[in-house]
Amino acid sequence: MKITYYGVRGSCPCSSDEHRRYGGNTSCVLVEAVGEPPLILDMGTGMRALGVDLAGRCAEPGAPLGANVLLSHLHYDHVLGLPFFGPMHDVGSTLDIYGPAQDGSSLHDVLASAVQPPFFPVGIVDFKGSVRFHDLSDPVDFQLGGLCVTVRSVPHFERTLGYRIEFEGEVLTYLSDHQAPADGDTVDDNVVELCRDADLVIHDAQYTEEAFRNRPDWGHSTASYAVKVAQAAGARRVDLFHYDPSLTDDVIDELLSAAGDLAAGGEHPVEVRAAAEGTCVTLGVVERVGRSRV
Ligand SMILES: [Zn+2]
């Protein structure tokens, strides 16, 4: 699988010279597996540039696109890119969105209520492409083409899902928003199950240690806890993700360095990286790509 980061930020998008290296768009990740349609993890503001890139790959301008989405939860930073995803304004395009079932309402109704006037000029039903919704009641495992998807709830707010994606022996785990426990030590059983022996875990690293002490119940983790999760589950690599907008590039560098030291001191070797907008990971190989289009 090849993973490309289009948005790595949490809470709200941000832009400044101090956010340039890691990027300011909110959660959106492209997963490509040979022979499979594009798989999109979350629909944050990075989804706009993703739409541009995917449209550019089509044989002809405006050719229809088919893609799947795994949505962790419905907070703004994970859905705001949907109305700006260009391919949905092309006739024949289809987007299948899998996400957490909502109490008393369908996923469709909840998202449609957020994408309509007066919040946006048109509603989802007015898109030229077709958006199909699939409500997930966890725990559930299902097959998405050739991908095996494991779905479990994880501690955060409202119903939040973590995903384990397996393809031809490779394992990717996506945990964008994850509340670390107060003791900073225990790891939720569902989280261990999702991350067990994963090649790559993409994990919430919203807060510095100091920020977490001030906001211990705001739904997120630190870089050190992300390492702890990877170690507890025997994962091979963890990518820090979902940075608070207050984290500048230099601060993220420091968090990465400290997390790397922590990982190096553990019994189980874990590689630690910091996800950056416009970079790719091919499981087992890291390559940097041009940032011009992202
Ligand atoms: Zn978030």
Ligand SMILES: [Zn+2]
């Ligand atoms: Zn959230």
